[in-house]
Amino acid sequence: MSLHELDARRLICPMPVIRTQDKIKALAPADILIVYCTDPGVKQDIPAWCEINGHEVLSIEYEARDIIVTIKVGHT
């Protein structure tokens, strides 16, 4: 298991989802990815994308203007 980060700030949906998807392609099951975003659309879109592709959203947190989504990579 390793920890990774992705800066998707200022990007508007679906770009944060696309970046997340492309990043996860290079990760291994059980890796953790933390995505930093600013578009509130990610609150729906990243969990929806994770659900259909077999990954797990562990948390969505807010810090200043950032929306921080933590994902556990699934076995797909």
Add this chain to the structure above:
Amino acid sequence: MTKQRKAVALISGGLDSMLATKLVMDAGIHVEGINFFTGFCVEGHTHAIRNSDKDKVKRNNALWVAKELGIKLHIIDIVEEYKDIVINPKHGYGANLNPCLDCKVFMVKKAYQWIIDNDFDFIITGEVIGQRPMSQRKATMPIVAEKSGALDRLLRPLCAKNLPETLPEREGWINRESLLDISGRGRSKQIALAKHLNIEDYAQPAGGCCFLTDKAYSDKLKDMWQTRGDKDYTLDDIMLLKVGRHLRPRPNYKLIIARDEGEGNYLEGYKRDFTTIKVTSHPSALILVQGEFTETDALLAAQIAGRYSQGRNAAEVAVTIKMLSGEELNLQVAPMAAKNVLEEWYV
């Protein structure tokens, strides 16, 4: 054991591609979705930008459709490659700057490459004959199949019975009789089918899948092309055309004025990359200036900014212009009277 056949569906987020996918899934085919992001898509982000849509769920319809159907969705960023389609469409534009036929060929071609790379068998689209004036006429449907290279690996389940047999039908992967013969612009057959398949919630059929079918949007894009003398664009350029009121009081510059707080927040994200105008004495939204703006333009632009601030009825407003060079101009001006904001300034 017979091989599990696999198809990729072009998912736009609308009802038609959802129905087409469902029909093929019900025939026992493994289906995954593909959605292309061109930068012009009418999607969740426009809701995210505008306050007025606050009550609506800010969902991405393609993702939502995939979730409802229980299929994987691959979203593919084609912003760069798509420029050539928008700038030089071989088959021309539709009613606005929508290059629908070239766009369809391009997307099916991409999907065809995807099925080769991922060992899938065929492609599904939700196209219906006669639904769109340009890309979905009976005469143009074979063009998409041919020019994309997909040929008979392209199946349109909603109108397959009106078209020549395709590979999945011929090989018996799917029974032609289970496919449909919908044609024309009417929606009643699709709506009845949705009911029959227990699909209750779906995005309302819109005029098109992207902003290029929208006249106001196309006018702004044309204006951008004309004033720059170059059709190249960045993702930020085309996103900004979706936001705010655009006024061109002089040929050398354009003002982008937020219409509400949501747009204001969005434009804030660009303030380091543009000259900005802000009325500081009264509540107001940030204005971005695009173009070759100089100090001689400041007075007129400041008066317009006053007009679009809450100080519009005041005798004077204070305006700060932050030039891209870093220089700051502070002005006291009378807001422009409504009648002096000329109709032709609106892009």
